[in-house]
Amino acid sequence: MKQAQIVDDTEDVSLDFGAEEEERALRKTNIRHPMAAFFHLFFRISAIVTYLFCDWFSTSFVGCFLTIIVLLSCDFWSVKNVTGRLLVSLRWWNQIDEDGRSQWVFEAKKPSPHSRISTTEVEARIFWLGLVLCPLIWTLFFFTTLFSLKLKWLALVIAGIALQAANLYGFVRCKVGGQPGIPAPAAASSPQRPDIIFGEL
Numbered sequence: 022m023k024q025a026q027i028v029d030d031t032e033d034v035s036l037d038f039g040a041e042e043e044e045r046a047l048r049k050t051n052i053r054h055p056m057a058a059f060f061h062l063f064f065r066i067s068a069i070v071t072y073l074f075c076d077w078f079s080t081s082f083v084g085c086f087l088t089i090i091v092l093l094s095c096d097f098w099s100v101k102n103v104t105g106r107l108l109v110s111l112r113w114w115n116q117i118d119e120d121g122r123s124q125w126v127f128e129a130k131k132p133s134p135h136s137r138i139s140t141t142e143v144e145a146r147i148f149w150l151g152l153v154l155c156p157l158i159w160t161l162f163f164f165t166t167l168f169s170l171k172l173k174w175l176a177l178v179i180a181g182i183a184l185q186a187a188n189l190y191g192f193v194r195c196k197v198g199g200q201p202g203i204p205a206p207a208a209a210s211s212p213q214r215p216d217i218i219f220g221e222l
Contacts, residue, residue, distance in 0.1 A: 051141050052143050052147075053140075054107040057104045058144055061104040065096050068092035068093050068181065069158055090177070093181055096185075097188060101113070101188055104148065105192055108140060108148040109149075111127075111129050111195035112127075113128065113191035113195050152189050156189055162181070163175075163179065163182060
């Protein structure tokens with residue numbers, strides 16, 4: 022019986038030397054989803070550039086307003102539904118249950134040690150920098166618009182802040198709620214709410 026155990030313990034095991042280093046190097050340098058990374062920044066930057074230079078190209082306030090709102094809406098949709106899933110493996114949405122109550126769902130993909138990397142550090146940096154910096158820029162626009170008394174642009178700037186901040190809030194909740202060791206309702210300061218669901222992709 023003891024001889025059988027020794028045979029089992031001395032089985033051939035394939036050792037994959039350097040696989041972790043190679044995977045780490047791929048994670049640091051590769052952009053696996055270049056189109057998603059491009060569109061993550063394209064709509065955001067286009068809305069900001071259009072806001073800054075719209076008066077140079079057009080005298081129509083309505084045309085500028087609608088162009089910027091369309092760009093902000095495309096950005097909101099693409100970040101929430103596409104680039105968040107591809108670049109950082111996070112997603113969030115709101116659903117209405119049978120009782121008519123609103124439920125917020127936040128999901129983070131659980132990293133698997135055996136599967137190939139789904140996101141890279143470069144993609145994550147692009148995602149989070151774009152997600153954090155653009156609401157700050159729109160907040161700066163809010164104060165400059167307010168203090169320069171260009172009140173007709175104030176509604177547009179508030180819409181920009183609202184759309185950008187909603188995505189930022191949703192993805193921060195996904196990131197915090199998806200981390201191991203943190204309770205499901207994501208923060209100790211917020212009371213446990215039955216209308217918020219945290220899960221894994």
